[in-house]
Amino acid sequence: MTNNNNQENNEDVCEIFDSHEDVIERVQKRMIEEDQYSQLAEFFKIFGNSTRLKILSLLAIEDLCVCDICDTLNLNQTTVSNQLRILRANNIVKYQKEGKMARYSLTDLHIEMIYKIGLEHILE
Amino acid sequence: MTNNNNQENNEDVCEIFDSHEDVIERVQKRMIEEDQYSQLAEFFKIFGNSTRLKILSLLAIEDLCVCDICDTLNLNQTTVSNQLRILRANNIVKYQKEGKMARYSLTDLHIEMIYKIGLEHILE
DNA sequence: AAAACATATCATAATATTGTGATATGAAAA
DNA sequence: TTTTCATATCACAATATTATGATATGTTTT
Numbered sequence: 001m002t003n004n005n006n007q008e009n010n011e012d013v014c015e016i017f018d019s020h021e022d023v024i025e026r027v028q029k030r031m032i033e034e035d036q037y038s039q040l041a042e043f044f045k046i047f048g049n050s051t052r053l054k055i056l057s058l059l060a061i062e063d064l065c066v067c068d069i070c071d072t073l074n075l076n077q078t079t080v081s082n083q084l085r086i087l088r089a090n091n092i093v094k095y096q097k098e099g100k101m102a103r104y105s106l107t108d109l110h111i112e113m114i115y116k117i118g119l120e121h122i123l124e
Numbered sequence: 125m126t127n128n129n130n131q132e133n134n135e136d137v138c139e140i141f142d143s144h145e146d147v148i149e150r151v152q153k154r155m156i157e158e159d160q161y162s163q164l165a166e167f168f169k170i171f172g173n174s175t176r177l178k179i180l181s182l183l184a185i186e187d188l189c190v191c192d193i194c195d196t197l198n199l200n201q202t203t204v205s206n207q208l209r210i211l212r213a214n215n216i217v218k219y220q221k222e223g224k225m226a227r228y229s230l231t232d233l234h235i236e237m238i239y240k241i242g243l244e245h246i247l248e
Numbered sequence: 249a250a251a252a253c254a255t256a257t258c259a260t261a262a263t264a265t266t267g268t269g270a271t272a273t274g275a276a277a278a
Numbered sequence: 279t280t281t282t283c284a285t286a287t288c289a290c291a292a293t294a295t296t297a298t299g300a301t302a303t304g305t306t307t308t
Contacts, residue, residue, distance in 0.1 A: 020191070020192055027182055027185050030185050031178070031182070032181065036243075037177050039246045040243060041171070041173055041174040041177055044238075045295095047169075047171070047172070048165055049165055049169075049295085050161040050165040051296085053164055053168075054155070054161055061151050064147065066255060068144055068147050071144065072147075072148045076297070076299095077254085077255075078255095078298055078299075079297055082256090082297075084256090099305065099306070100253065100306060102254075110241055110244065114242065114245075117234055117237055117238055117241070118164050118234075120234065121232065122160065189284080190285055200269095201285075202287090203267055205287085206268085206287090221275095223284090224275045224283065224285075225283095226284075226285065253304100253305080253307090254304090256301100257302070257303090258300085258301075259299090261296100261297095262295100262297090263295080263296070264293100264295070265293080266291100266293070267290105267292090268290090268291095269288105272287070273285085273287090274283105274284090274286100275284085276282085276284100278279100278280080
């Protein structure tokens with residue numbers, strides 16, 4: 001596994017077998033801030049619900065109004081509006097008022113990228 | 125907005141203003157399977173918890189045993205083991221027994237990619 | 249103005265997820 | 279074999295999330 005030479009009971013000079021303390025210190029140094037982990041988790045949580053994923057996948061195809069989303073997905077208007085609120089609050093979608101309608105779209109290319117990599121993953 | 129010519133009250137022949145029915149039908153055709161949305165949501169749900177994200181970010185740096193993960197993150201052993209179980213069940217991490225220790229690693233490059241795109245996103 | 253329509257918000261019951269104490273398993277050390 | 283160590287599993291209280299009915303807001307039509 002490791003390409004060390006021949007000595008068997010060497011646990012002092014070999015750099016490869018470093019102590020747990022060393023590992024911990026080294027890895028800790030490369031971590032991001034506590035707050036960033038939370039932000040990231042909040043961001044990914046958005047993708048962890050199939051209703052929201054469906055909405056996102058539709059908006060990746062084209063911009064849509066709320067009622068088209070409802071009808072396409074055959075979902076309750078309240079359900080869709082609620083999820084859109086969550087998506088808005090997290091800056092995942094934006095919308096534009098057109099008369100009494102609201103036309104929604106994705107804010108950001110990252111959203112589509114993440115969706116597609118995830119899809120690639122589950123399709124192996 | 126749309127590059128149509130000069131007529132003002134044209135609502136019959138112009139292909140650009142299609143009815144809700146047309147939009148719905150067109151978009152529905154490009155959707156993936158119900159089951160795939162669920163699978164995708166399950167997959168992304170994994171990233172939606174900061175403890176799991178922390179573990180994943182450590183394993184993206186180097187392979188680690190459970191106790192090193194606990195010590196690095198200053199977390200309960202049960203908590204870490206539980207999250208590792210979830211990660212294993214979802215094929216996000218794998219492990220290798222080494223004596224009484226278990227060395228964990230990421231299964232797949234997609235994991236690291238998604239983590240990094242997410243990080244890019246929250247850093248604007 | 250009233251009616252109809254598109255969307256948003258509020259309140260809540262049902263459900264899911266989280267961290268953790270208690271405990272089990274299994275391997276190495278004594 | 280007993281003890282110790284590393285990790286896993288179980289059970290569960292605390293918390294978070296979901297979908298949805300009821301209702302509010304705001305816009306167009308009549």
